[in-house]
Amino acid sequence: MKVSELARLAGVTAETVRHYTREGLLHPERHPENGYQLFGQADLDRLRFIQRARTLGFGVAEIRNILDHADHGDSPCPMVRDLLANRLPQIREQIRELESLASRMEQALAAWDGMPDGTPDGHSICRLIENFPEPLDADHETNEEAR
Numbered sequence: 001m002k003v004s005e006l007a008r009l010a011g012v013t014a015e016t017v018r019h020y021t022r023e024g025l026l027h028p029e030r031h032p033e034n035g036y037q038l039f040g041q042a043d044l045d046r047l048r049f050i051q052r053a054r055t056l057g058f059g060v061a062e063i064r065n066i067l068d069h070a071d072h073g074d075s076p077c078p079m080v081r082d083l084l085a086n087r088l089p090q091i092r093e094q095i096r097e098l099e100s101l102a103s104r105m106e107q108a109l110a111a112w113d114g115m116p117d118g119t120p121d122g123h124s125i126c127r128l129i130e131n132f133p134e135p136l137d138a139d140h141e142t143n144e145e146a147r
Helices: 003-010 014-022 041-055 060-071 077-112 138-146
Strands: none
Touching: 003 014, 003 041, 014 041, 041 060, 060 077
């Protein structure tokens, strides 16, 4: 099957198939006469695996490593468990940070509800932001500077 057919069957774009092929995750054969990439059922299965791995948060490099293990007859399952176990606390911390950000945004919108828009005058850029209280949390500033 060609790129477009594989993409249709997997529910992705043709560019996604091409991207994963460039990244070495899919290994199509070449048609001897026209050079088209040809994919088989194994490629469709592999593409569906890649999609599942992406829904679990694995990046392309990690998926490549998982597939390499499997292609060499080694079980990638212990590595997969370790990767997720190590990443989960990071994700939970990101969620806490995003919840805090959402709360600050809600506070700002509520505080700005009746405030007029201002025009920069050389002393002020945006009065809405300038009138928002500075962070009291030193950890928040440290986290922001690290980004």
